[in-house]
Amino acid sequence: MIAHLQGKLVEKSPTEVIIDCGGVGYQVNISLHTYSLIPNSDFIKLFTHLQIKEDSHILFGFVEKSEREIFRMLLSVSGIGANIARTMLSSLEPKQIINAIASGDVVVIQSIKGIGNKTAQRVILDLKEKVVKLFDLDEVSIVLNNTNRDEALSALEVLGFIRKTAEKVVEKIVKEEPEASVETIIKKALKNL
Template identity: 30%
Template sequence: MIGYVKGVVTHIFIDSCFVDVHGVGYRVYIPGSTMEKLTIGREMLLFTYMSVREDAILLYGFQSQDEYDLFMLLVGVNKVGPKVALGIMSAIRPESFRMAVRQKNIAVLTKLPGIGKKTAERLILELQDKIGKLDREDSIGDMPMEGVVPQGIAQETLAALTSLGYSSQEVLPAIEENVQQCTTVEELLKKVLRVLGSGR
């Protein structure tokens, strides 16, 4: 088992990156939250999980221990494999996912990619006790539910802005602030670009 890799990021792809460790390039599959932290040419440490299948050996990496811990919980759930787990990791922050499970919030969980009602119920059933043990005493019980991939015009606006080179972390606050005031993607896009241009 490879616990982590530390090396220079040489390439970044849609769902993975190459990390050069003393001349050996490792392809590491990563969630969107980790991808946003990567810069080509800079050294990065990624906590890793190795998936061994009959046809492939794949390495999954995360920039924080918190993300790694959530991934390990997810792949331990029946019928949730690494690919689905990675999709979940790209769609919601670890603390928001834990809150959704603790509160048995089916509506939030079924918004995640690859998660239907039955899988959401299974996540709650299998993870509730485990997540309770992992939560710190100063945990996020009073924090608002955030970090879920937006839907509707917010989702389309996010896709348009990321295609222009913006990161989701950069634009999501402005989208959330203005989405209730807008009825079309064009209207929301203009408002968000105005906020980004003002430097707020």
């Protein structure tokens, strides 16, 4: 098993990188989340997951160990392959996936391309306990925060704000004030949008 690669960054695109390690160039598939975290330097280190199939060996790389752990957890779910797991990590931040699983938010998981209702429910059913235990989360606060956050985002969308922009602002507010009410989140968001 290849645990990590450390070497010179030869090529970089949103879906893959090539790392030169001692004269050998490794092609590594990455998520958009990892792409956004890769530093602008010649030398990088990625934690890897090697997928071995009958006809290929494919390396997946991650800047953060926690993202690799989420990737591996997603692979353990029936119906989720490496490409769908990578799409999930490209569509949502790892933190958002963890919160969606822990709070049982089928809609968020289902919003990812290639994931239907049954698969989203299976992801939550299979991984909820593992995620809560592994990331030491308090289930009650996640559900509360997620509901308040979602209601605030919906209200801001109705008011005409772009969801992606509003999400960033709301996430920051919720991080600073985990117990904030929907009204508080909206008021603070309006000041920052």
